[in-house]
Amino acid sequence: MTDDAELRARIEARVAARRAESAGVPDTPAGRRPQPGPARAADVEVSPSDGSVDGAATDRAATDTATGPDDTTSADGAGRGARPRPRPEPPTSVAADVPDTELAPRDPGPDLSRFLAATEPQPGDDERAPRRRFRRAAGGGPNRDGNGDTANDTANDTANDTANDTANAGGADSGAEGEDASARGRRGSPWRRLGGVVGRHGRRIVRYAIVIGVLVLVVASLRAFVVSPYYIPSPSMEPTLHGCDGCNDDRILVDKVSYRFEDPKQGDIVVFNRPAAADVPENVLVKRVVAVGGDTVRLRDGRVYLNGSRRPLAESYVDAKCGSRPTRATDGRSSWRVPVDDVFVMGDNRCDSTDSRSFGPIEKDSIIGRAWLIIWPLSRFGSI
Structure with a gap:
């Protein structure tokens, strides 16, 4: 050239x-x-x-x-x-x-x-258009062939430029002159073309990997500090939460943020780590808060009385199959004084639940969060 x-x-x-x-x-x-x-x-x-x-x-x-x-x-x-x-x-x-x-x-x-x-740039020109016009003008006539077929020359120039770009794909220097035939052969070898294809797809794979990594990081952060899913493995919270051997256990979401700004309240369903005195196989338990720090709990005639009240605690959530007087002492003890930093918890299925009646009040620091939403099965989807 x-x-x-x-x-x-x-x-x-x-x-x-x-x-x-x-x-x-x-x-x-x-x-x-x-x-x-x-x-x-x-x-x-x-x-x-x-x-x-x-x-x-x-x-x-x-x-x-x-x-x-x-x-x-x-x-x-x-x-x-x-x-x-x-x-x-x-x-x-x-x-x-x-x-x-x-x-x-x-x-x-x-x-x-x-x-x-x-050599003057024209509207709509690509980067090689001025050079093509200059070569045609240097040919001494309307076109290089002298036959007036400017459109044919333009098409030939465009085809040659496109062919050069295709041959030089993969990082080879398209303007290098004097490179030997072996270098040109390596540039157009199947391995080099395969490397170009892998390079293009590799960049896409890297982008997808970055997006997936960010999503995983976000989900892990949410699960560790904001919300986590749990399932109910036992029937201790029937009929509020389903769980039993061979049945479709409920999946719930636990809010981990609320108790950073407020204390648990009576009636909340909490998820907590198993106390050392609890004789159960599960590492995480779910129960309902019956009394908070400073309250006095007394069991009498299958009912729950708080702070010396003569009226029993209204508990419409208790499983009806346990009878009209469902709350019985399990270890012979019938009254507790709840420490300030503890809560007293029991399962809604009072006739089949291992709770504070057997292992005593639990510390608030052992509480993971508040159960607030059933996410599975879809037929039971809703807030708790």
Whole structure:
């Protein structure tokens, strides 16, 4: 491919030649018009001799200069055997024959204007359009082939550029000249093309991996500090929460934020870590808060009494299958004083629940959160 600088040099030389032809001056190797030289002795007018020897010498010297060494003259200026020669005319400067208008700066003309306009960017051009127009202008006509088919040349240039880009995909230098055939073969090898495909898909895979990683991080953060799912493995909270061997256990969401700003209240369903005194296989238990710190709990006739009240605690959530007097002492003890930082919990299924009646009040620090939503099965979806 011809370099752009070389093309521009050729164009300027062609324009200079056309200027010289239009001026009627041959294009000299030096690229300049002939300039008038210094005046010669033969061009100087010699005044008539006064007949003296000095005057004759002056005439003879002038005549020798004009006629050459082979012609001789006498001392008195009368030539012996010499033919008179016409005195040469003074040389005329070439510049004198050129009109003043030719010496003024000339318009670059349509040819140079076409070449200069070829490099100007046009609306809608791609990065190679100016170069293609410049090459067509450098071809000396409307197109390189001289057949007027500019559209065909444009299509060929576009096809060649596209082919070069395709061949150079994968990071090879498309403008490098002089690379050997083996380098070109490696660039177009199947392994290189496979590497390009893997590279493109690899970037997409990396983006997907980043998105998935961010989602996993968000979910893990939410589960650790905001909300977590749990399932009910036992029937101790029937009928509020289902759980039994061989049945469709309820899945619940536990709010871990609320108790950072407030204390548990009577009637809340809480999820807590198993106390050391609890004789159950599960590590996490779910029960209902019956009394809070500072309350006094007393069991009498299968009912719950708080703080010495003569009216039993209204517990509509207790499983009806346990009877009208469901709350019985399990270890012989019937009253408790709840410490300030503890809560007293029991299951809604009072006839089948291991709770504070057997292991005592639990510390508030052992509470994971408040159960607030059933998410599975969908038929039981709703707040607790």
